[in-house]
Amino acid sequence: MEEYNPFAEEVELPEQESLSARAGAVLLKKVFAAFAKFADTVELEVGVGVLTITAHDPARSMVARARLSSAVYESESAESGRAMNVSLAHLQQVFKKARPVQAVRISSTSERRLRVEFGEEGERFYSKTDLCTYQSHIEDHNRLFEACATQEHKAKAVLYVEDFVYAVDDLCYFNDAVCELSASDELAITFRAVGYSGEAAIEFPADEVEEDVSINVSPTLMKRIIPALKIGVLARVAFSDNRPISFTIDLQSIDYIQIYVAPSALADD
Numbered sequence: 560m561e562e563y564n565p566f567a568e569e570v571e572l573p574e575q576e577s578l579s580a581r582a583g584a585v586l587l588k589k590v591f592a593a594f595a596k597f598a599d600t601v602e603l604e605v606g607v608g609v610l611t612i613t614a615h616d617p618a619r620s621m622v623a624r625a626r627l628s629s630a631v632y633e634s635e636s637a638e639s640g641r642a643m644n645v646s647l648a649h650l651q652q653v654f655k656k657a658r659p660v661q662a663v664r665i666s667s668t669s670e671r672r673l674r675v676e677f678g679e680e681g682e683r684f685y686s687k688t689d690l691c692t693y694q695s696h697i698e699d700h701n702r703l704f705e706a707c708a709t710q711e712h713k714a715k716a717v718l719y720v721e722d723f724v725y726a727v728d729d730l731c732y733f734n735d736a737v738c739e740l741s742a743s744d745e746l747a748i749t750f751r752a753v754g755y756s757g758e759a760a761i762e763f764p765a766d767e768v769e770e771d772v773s774i775n776v777s778p779t780l781m782k783r784i785i786p787a788l789k790i791g792v793l794a795r796v797a798f799s800d801n802r803p804i805s806f807t808i809d810l811q812s813i814d815y816i817q818i819y820v821a822p823s824a825l826a827d828d
Contacts, residue, residue, distance in 0.1 A: 583662060583663075584654065584657035584658065584662060584663040584677065585657060586627065586790075586810075587610075587612075587627075587654065587657075587663060588651075588654040588657050589786075589790050590612055590625045590627075590787075590790065590816070591612075591647055591650045591651055591654060592651060592786060593786035593787035593789075593790060593816075594612070594614040594623060594625075594647060594787065595647040595648070595651055596783045596784075596785075596786050596787075597614070597615075597616040597621055597623075597780075597783040597784070598614035598615060598616055598617075598623075598647060599617070599646065599647060599648070600614065600644050600645060600646055600647060600693060601613065601614045601644070601645055601647055601650070602614070602642050602643070602644050602695060602696065602697045602700055603642065603643050603644075603645060603665065603673070604642045604697065605665070608628050609626060609627065609628045610626075610627045610628075610665075611624060611625070611626050611627075612624065612625040612627070613625075613697065613700045613704075614647070615700065615703065616783075619703070619821075620777070620780060620820070620821040621780055621783065621784065621818065621819065621820045621821065622700065622703045622704065622707070622818070622819050623784075623787060623816065623817065623818040623819075624700075624704060624816070624817050624818075625814075625815075625816045625817075626813075626814060626815055626816075626817075627810075627814050628813060628814055642695045642697040643667060643673050643692045643695060644692055644693040644694060644695045644696065644697075645673050645690055645692050645693070646690070646691075646693075649690050649691075650675075650690070653675050653688045653690070654675075656677055656686050657677065658677070658684070662677075663675060663676065663677055664676040667692075671691060671692055672689045672690065672691065672692065673689070673690045673691075673692050674687065674688070674689050674690075675687075675688045675689075675690065676688075703819075704817075704819075707803050707805070707819040710799065710802050710803070711799065712797035712798055712799050712802070712805060713742070713768065713769040713770055713772050713798075713799045713800070714742030714748060714765060714767065714768045714769070714772045714797065714798055714799070715765065715766050715767040715768075715795070715796070715797045716742075716748045716763060716764065716765045716766050716767075716795070716796050716797075717766055717793055717794070717795050717796075718763055718793070718794050718795075718796060719792065719793060719794075720788045720789060720791060720792055720793065720794050720808070721792075722763070723788060723794055723796075724785055724788065724789065725761075726750050726761040726763075727750075727778075727781045727782060727785060729752075729759055729761060730750055730751070730752035730759055730761070730778060730781075731752070731778045731781070731782055737752070737753060737754070737775050737778075737823060738750065738751070738752050738775065738776050738777065738778045738781060738823075739751040739752070739753065739773060739774070739775050739776075740773075740774050740775075740776055740798060740804065741771070741772060741773040741774070742765055742768045742771065742772045742773075742798075743768065743771055744768055744770065744771060745768075746764060746765045746766075746767075746768055747762050747763070747764060747765055747768075748762070748763045748764075748765045748768075748796070749761070749762045749763075750762075750763075752778065772798065772799060772800055773800070774798055774799075774800060774801065774802075774804065774822045775822055775823040776804060776820060776821075776822055776823050777823045780820050780821075781820070784806060784818050784820065787806075787808065787816055787818060788806065788808055790808060790810065790816060791808035791809055791810055791816070793808070793809060794806055794807065794808050795807040795808075795809070801822055802822070803819040803820060803821050803822070804819065804820045804821075804822070805817070805818070805819055806818040806819075806820070
């Protein structure tokens, strides 16, 4: 599967800024808060009409990417492939200023600074913050996503996020449990937690099952993706034996959040 390239189109762009986007503040605030549950920094990429936010946890047992276009009102990128690595703690602090219907402008003022502006100069409320950035590792992120995206999945299902959250909360009741995700040719997907103190199982209908599949995943990792899932209403789940589990949350228009979670044999909590 070819990696999505938001800079593929050749467009004449201004030279005064290398990265700039104006987007809905509330959606960005939710994405940053969700990614902060498992990551310390995010990579911000701006293309024509699209803002891409990528992050992974320190152990690289999960990687996530949000692709936002309908929430991006205007964007500019004078340098193809331009990305900036920013602290999520700092972004969350800045985005506390976000108001419900307000837009935010994100731009790079220099090689090492990211500017976040709420409102416009001269308006009743205008805020400007310059944040330090770190060395970008976007190429590493892209390799991770490419490796995950090229894998075939033997079981697929579309779940209501509300139901999935309930299942994870129920299964994680047993702190010592191992969470098992399985699918059968009867078109059923089962989440099961087995621990010394008890066990629980919840079953959902599957959309496609090529063959029986069973995979273990850390309950801790499952809990960490809940805030990201809650941004949407439906989540598409796909998995195979000993392969990263794929979660896709469809947002407005063609926007989405893609998350890959390593099976417990590969994850390092």
